[in-house]
Amino acid sequence: MKIGLVGFGGSGKTTVFNTMTGLDAPVGYGGEVRIGTVRVPDPRIDRLSQIFSPKKTTYAEISFCDVPGEHGAAKKGLSPRGLQQIRDQEALCLVLGNFDNPAVEGAPDPFGDLETFHAECCFADLEILEKRLERARKERSPQPELTALEVAQAALEAERPLRSIPDTELDRSFLKGFGLLSDRPLLVMVNVDETRSADPMPEPLARRIAELSAAGLTLCASVEADIAAMDPEEQAEFLRDLGLESSALDRFIRAAYELLDLISFFTVGPDEVRAWTIRRGTRARRAAGKIHSDLERGFIRAEVTPYETFIEHGSEAAVKAAGKLQIEGQDYVVADGDILHVRFNV
Ligand SMILES: Nc1nc2c(ncn2[C@@H]2O[C@H](COP(=O)(O)OP(=O)(O)OP(=O)(O)O)[C@@H](O)[C@H]2O)c(=O)[nH]1
Ligand SMILES: [Mg+2]
Numbered sequence: 001m002k003i004g005l006v007g008f009g010g011s012g013k014t015t016v017f018n019t020m021t022g023l024d025a026p027v028g029y030g031g032e033v034r035i036g037t038v039r040v041p042d043p044r045i046d047r048l049s050q051i052f053s054p055k056k057t058t059y060a061e062i063s064f065c066d067v068p069g070e071h072g073a074a075k076k077g078l079s080p081r082g083l084q085q086i087r088d089q090e091a092l093c094l095v096l097g098n099f100d101n102p103a104v105e106g107a108p109d110p111f112g113d114l115e116t117f118h119a120e121c122c123f124a125d126l127e128i129l130e131k132r133l134e135r136a137r138k139e140r141s142p143q144p145e146l147t148a149l150e151v152a153q154a155a156l157e158a159e160r161p162l163r164s165i166p167d168t169e170l171d172r173s174f175l176k177g178f179g180l181l182s183d184r185p186l187l188v189m190v191n192v193d194e195t196r197s198a199d200p201m202p203e204p205l206a207r208r209i210a211e212l213s214a215a216g217l218t219l220c221a222s223v224e225a226d227i228a229a230m231d232p233e234e235q236a237e238f239l240r241d242l243g244l245e246s247s248a249l250d251r252f253i254r255a256a257y258e259l260l261d262l263i264s265f266f267t268v269g270p271d272e273v274r275a276w277t278i279r280r281g282t283r284a285r286r287a288a289g290k291i292h293s294d295l296e297r298g299f300i301r302a303e304v305t306p307y308e309t310f311i312e313h314g315s316e317a318a319v320k321a322a323g324k325l326q327i328e329g330q331d332y333v334v335a336d337g338d339i340l341h342v343r344f345n346v
Contacts, residue, residue, distance in 0.1 A: 001062045001277060003187075003256065004089030006078065008113055009069035010104040011097035012191040015221035017066040019228045020249055028103065030068040033085055037063045040253055040264075042275055044307050044337060048266060049273045051315075058274040060264055062256065065089055078120055087179030091260055092186050093252075099193035099220075110190050111205055118161065118212060121181040126156045128178050148174035156182065164213040185259050186214035189252070197223045198243040215259040219248035263336035266307065267291060268316075278334060285330035288342040298346035302328045307337035 005013045014027045014034075021036030040060040049057040067085045070078065086092055094117055096110035133149045148171045155165050162170070162183035175183065188209050192199060197220035201209070209216040227235055227247050239247065257263070261280045265287060266273070276290050284304075289296030304326040305319050313319045334340070 001060075001256070001260065001262065002065065002088070002090045003062060004065045004067060004086035004092050005095060006067050006082065006086050006092055007069055007095035007117070008078075008097070008104075010101045011069065011095045011113070012099075012221040013066050013069065013095045015225060016093075016095055016189065016191065016219075016248075017064055019221060019224040020064055020252065022228065025066065033068070034066045035063060036066070037061045038249065038253075040275070040277075041250065042264065044264075045266070045273060045275050047311065048268055048307075048339075052268050052270060052273050054268070054270055054273045056272045056274075058272060060275040060277045062253065064093075078117070083120075083124055083181065086181065086184075089184065091256065092181070092184045093256075094186060094188050094214075095221075096188060096190050098190050111208065114188065114205070114208060114212075118182075119159070122156045122159055122161065125162065125178075125180045125182050126153065128180065129153045129156065132178065144171060145174045147171070152180075161186075161212055164211075186212065187252075187255055187259055188214050188216045190216070190218045191221045192218055194220055194223055196220070215255050217248075217251055217255050219251070221248075224248040263334075265334050265336070265338045265340055267341070268339055280336075282334055283330060284328055284332040284334055284340075284342075287334045287340065288344070291342065294346045295342045295344045298344035299330050300343040300345055301330075302332060303341040303343065304328050304332070304334075305339045306335065307339060310339055 005017055007013050009030070014025050014031065017034065017036060018025055020038050023036045025031065025034050038061065040062060042059060045057065045059055065085065067082045069082065096113050097104065098108045098110045100108065129149055129152050133153060136146055136149055151165065151170050152162055152175060155162060162180055163185060190201060190205065199218060201216050201218050206216055224247065227238060230238060235247065262277050263280050264275045264277055266275055278287050278290060284302045285296055285299045288299050288302065305316065305324070309324050310319060313322055313324065319325050
């Protein structure tokens with residue numbers, strides 16, 4: 001999963017990036033585009049790894065791309081270069097500064113920044129769509145394609161982000177490869193100051209985020225940076241003192257999985273215990289293809305054990321003996337926590 005961190009200059013993107021990835025990119029004033037990955041913590045993988053003692057344990061990963069914002073009072077917004085950088089990201093995380101930053105002019109205005117970002121995305125998408133539509137009309141493209149482009153254009157003109165238009169109204173197959181920003185899943189992260197690190201999302205902001213079909217999260221990036229540097233026990237105590245249920249990384253990952261409708265399935269064995277990320281609703285053959293294209297091509301069946309069943313019985317042999325091993329065909333919808341063995345023949 002690739003997530004682009006975007007937002008205005010000095011909103012705290014690089015600070016967030018560092019906390020999430022454990023890297024140490026320099027904060028403040030621009031810089032270069034950076035990429036870092038984090039491992040998605042999963043206690044189920046920890047447990048499976050203990051049981052199998054594999055040579056290798058592989059967690060799911062999220063990669064973050066930190067795109068510097070524009071600086072200076074006259075230029076607030078996203079640079080064309082910045083926009084270009086985020087087009088190939090699967091999801092966007094907009095960081096909104098809501099703390100006093102001496103390097104940024106004026107009081108923080110997360111609500112206004114959200115509107116500006118939204119307007120910029122709609123505008124950039126509209127530009128792309130207008131060109132496409134003009135060409136499609138000239139080339140007398142088939143009606144369904146024209147309809148899709150027109151529906152998208154009308155939504156953007158009404159300042160509705162494309163992500164808010166359901167598939168039943170918009171045939172997205174005609175919009176593939178355009179890199180439309182307002183169609184990307186969006187997670188809005190409000191970066192608050194130290195004194196309000198456990199405050200809930202302000203109501204008007206929460207409402208607007210919902211209207212934009214986005215998800216929201218608050219954190220204090222600088223407090224989180226301190227938390228990330230602590231050892232686990234210290235962390236737990238510190239979080240409790242602050243009134244936080246979990247670290248921003250945990251909350252972020254949960255929100256991102258929910259937003260993108262992602263789940264994990266597992267493969268296990270003496271060589272490797274591994275988590276794989278798929279979209280909810282993915283069928284067994286497609287899921288097998290994540291592991292290797294041969295498994296998708298030559299798919300015969302999947303032997304499935306839900307994680308809980310496995311833990312209850314303690315071993316794969318015990319699961320089988322209890323008659324709990326599920327033999328599933330290619331159309332089986334893989335569930336979160338399924339342990340899969342794919343039988344295939346190529
Ligand atoms: N008080 C406070 N300061 C913060 C917080 N988050 C970031 N900062 C500070 O704000 C400044 C800018 O933070 P960055 O993370 O570099 O901001 P950025 O969004 O990456 O900025 P650009 O890359 O220039 O767009 C730094 O001096 C940070 O230390 C926060 O939660 N509270
Ligand atoms: Mg930065």
